[in-house]
Amino acid sequence: MASTSFVILPKDVLLPSASSSSSSPASLPPRRFWRLPHPKTGLPAMYLPYQRAKDGSAGVLEIQNVAPEEERCWFLGEEVVSDGKLLVFTPIDPIFLLLPVLEATTASPSRFLLADHIFSTAASSAAYSLAPPFVNLASDVKQKGKEVAPPPPEGVESDDVLLLGGMEGVEKLMRRVCDVQEIAEGMAAFRLSEKLLVSYLRRKVARLSKQETFERFPSLTRGLAKDGLGDLTADGEGEVVKEEKEGKKLDDLLALKAEARLYQSLSLLKPYLSPTHFTLLSNSYAPSATTQPFPLLTKYLKSLVPVLPPMPTTTSSGGSAASAASKKRKPTQGVAKLAKVDTKGMKTMDSFFKKRVVEDKEVEGGKKGVKVKE
Structure with missing residues (x-):
């Protein structure tokens, strides 16, 4: 059926x-x-x-x-x-x-x-x-434990x-x-030929990264926006003008966005290339053998990494300023209530952790006993 x-x-x-025919x-x-x-x-x-x-x-x-x-x-x-x-x-x-x-x-x-x-x-x-x-395939994690047909x-x-x-x-x-x-x-x-292969794939990436082609793929423009670069649409042009007014060079910003489009376009080919071929293609975008691919984008992404907070300063007494400030803090409500409790006649907590001292003591009948001092 x-x-x-x-x-x-x-x-x-x-x-x-x-139906098959001779013209097929x-x-x-x-x-x-x-x-x-x-x-x-x-x-x-x-x-x-x-x-x-x-x-x-x-x-x-x-x-x-x-x-x-x-x-x-x-x-x-x-x-x-x-x-x-x-x-x-x-x-x-x-x-x-x-x-x-x-x-x-x-x-x-x-x-x-x-x-x-x-x-x-x-x-x-x-x-x-x-x-x-x-x-079922052995590589399919969802089918793990089930019978797999032999190759x-x-x-x-x-x-x-x-x-x-x-x-x-x-x-x-x-x-x-x-x-x-x-x-x-x-x-x-x-x-x-690795040389011809890289040249062919680079031409494909170049076509995808052109602005008019790039904007036809929502997955690419979303990837660009995720990095805070946006796409060079009408809104993007407004962003360019705004950043230029803030003192940034327009040419540098356009070069950065062009490189970012190349990187995003390259990601479209990754699912169809072996790791060896993809690495070969990616490394071809490095300016030299000693530098990383996409240097402008790499530098920009590093600038987005949050800066760690400064180490706490040390006071003249040797402690940190943070610890000195914590000593001046008000006690919590629970601690304040415990401070009002009448502790007369109660043993202190440290009394339970003192060593016991044992000494001889004369008792009635001339016999010796022991006295424990706490």
């Missing part, structure tokens, strides 16, 4: 038809999802190839499952859909999916390989031997990696981040 799910799709998406592109099988390792975590993730409606070019959608903590349902006309999850389909740059493939095959050891060899080698590697779908045996090829390699224009994408050796006409070997 077919189930109903609610999904969000981009506008410019042309999905394959339900080989790289876009009808309704075929790809299960590939996530480029950062390596955990299985779902992707869907599609065609762009405006020009027919191939692209990839990442599928994210937005599930509420408690059970929910949808109302569709007169029907109640028990599955309250929401599937969000968002375009993803295919290069992010290609990076783990290239790194696993051409980076360690560094070597040139033909495109077909790259994907066939990756398909049979342990990194792409994913657990079967719809089973598939090594040596089994992942067809989805081969489909990624057969996507339209994949070699053109690889040329953006790879060194290329032309072997013959129509035949080339590829090797991942």
Whole structure:
């Protein structure tokens, strides 16, 4: 029985038809999802190839499952859909999916390989031997203690990696981040290049950090406002003028905000890059090898750290001024009441902690006894 799910799709998406036909592109099988390792975590993730409606070019959608903590349902006309999850389909740059493939095959050891060899080698590697779908994963803390399905045996090829390699224009994408050796006409070997990769990612960050593009992403502008910098909207311009009147240089403030936008834009790429690649990209923004990335922003954020209060001053008698002031404080109401209590005939507290003194004493009958002095 077919189930109903609610999904969000981009506008410019042309999905394959339900029935296969000879006119369907080989790289876009009808309704075929790809299960590939996530480029950062390596955990299985779902992707869907599609065609762009405006020009027919191939692209990839990442599928994210937005599930509420408690059970929910949808109302569709007169029907109640028990599955309250929401599937969000968002375009993803295919290069992010290609990076783990290239790194696993051409980076360690560094070597040139033909495109077909790259994907066939990756398909049979342990990194792409994913657990079967719809089973509990050992890395999922919510499923801790439950039965976990064993991974598939090594040596089994992942067809989805081969489909990624057969996507339209994949070699053109690889040329953006790879060194290329032309072997013959129509035949080339590829090797991942850190220099080309950083250059490609920096161009992506630069486009995101442009003011008109930056302001389209609420998560980015919120991150900027969280650091007290705001965005350069109409309100931000007013803030700039105000700070300039207070004696701050306008050029320095604009440079700081531009650097802050770069930093926030960089954070958008972090979920799609391995820690090694993200560190490589982040370090490329350092002015020199001995300085930290984003020096203006780093200096500004350090200035926001609260200054510790000064140490208490010492009085002439040797005690601190704080302790001398505490001696002059009025007693509390409870202490004042105890001071009025009649303590005549009562033993003092220190009497219970004195040492006992034992001495001999003559008693009647000539016998000796003991007398305890307290």
